[in-house]
Amino acid sequence: ETGVTQSPTHLIKTRGQQVTLRCSSQSGHNTVSWYQQALGQGPQFIFQYYREEENGRGNFPPRFSGLQFPNYSSELNVNALELDDSALYLCASRAGRPPYEQYFGPGTRLTVT
Amino acid sequence: RKEVEQDPGPFNVPEGATVAFNCTYSNSASQSFFWYRQDCRKEPKLLMSVYSSGNEDGRFTAQLNRASQYISLLIRDSKLSDSATYLCSDDYKLSFGAGTTVTVRA
Numbered sequence: 001e002t003g004v005t006q007s008p009t010h011l012i013k014t015r016g017q018q019v020t021l022r023c024s025s026q027s028g029h030n031t032v033s034w035y036q037q038a039l040g041q042g043p044q045f046i047f048q049y050y051r052e053e054e055n056g057r058g059n060f061p062p063r064f065s066g067l068q069f070p071n072y073s074s075e076l077n078v079n080a081l082e083l084d085d086s087a088l089y090l091c092a093s094r095a096g097r098p099p100y101e102q103y104f105g106p107g108t109r110l111t112v113t
Numbered sequence: 114r115k116e117v118e119q120d121p122g123p124f125n126v127p128e129g130a131t132v133a134f135n136c137t138y139s140n141s142a143s144q145s146f147f148w149y150r151q152d153c154r155k156e157p158k159l160l161m162s163v164y165s166s167g168n169e170d171g172r173f174t175a176q177l178n179r180a181s182q183y184i185s186l187l188i189r190d191s192k193l194s195d196s197a198t199y200l201c202s203d204d205y206k207l208s209f210g211a212g213t214t215v216t217v218r219a
Contacts, residue, residue: 058206107156
């Protein structure tokens with residue numbers, strides 16, 4: 001196991017609602033990234049947090065936002081949910097210096113109806 | 114152009130065969146590359162890291178060709194348990210390819 005945990009495991013929401021997903025990073029890792037993975041596709045980079053600051057973002061609208069806490073755990077918030085937001089949301093943590101291998105949590109499977 | 118692109122497959126090979134597939138990247142600033150294995154509906158698990166020209170770990174060999182901007186993964190003596198989707202990633206924008214599906218048959 002990687003030591004990266006995510007909650008909840010599964011979630012069902014209605015279009016227009018808001019959701020918060022949580023991630024605890026592996027011990028010693030200060031960098032957390034979030035990915036969205038739709039069925040049959042590779043993980044798409046949402047954003048990365050390093051020492052509580054967002055320091056990289058993919059092509060996702062502002063309704064995708066996040067936080068990182070002093071203990072390096074992180075949250076992903078999605079507002080105004082759309083049907084296309086249904087996906088597996090993955091959190092990955094890594095150290096802030098080389099090697100830059102990322103270790104993934106088990107993911108949260110979000111279904112928007 | 115996508116930052117990381119992979120042979121989609123599927124690669125369907127018999128047990129014991131060798132299978133190899135590629136991943137191309139567009140950003141020459143990328144320094145490190147990673148191969149992950151993903152089983153159905155599970156999270157990606159790190160398989161190998163590639164920093165210089167290549168890396169070998171048992172039956173798995175990864176090669177990096179900076180001139181042509183691709184990395185490859187070769188699996189020797191394939192096992193049924195190697196059946197999975199293989200994802201490659203760079204360290205620059207943390208981009209992933211769409212994955213290469215490998216099925217090893219008895």
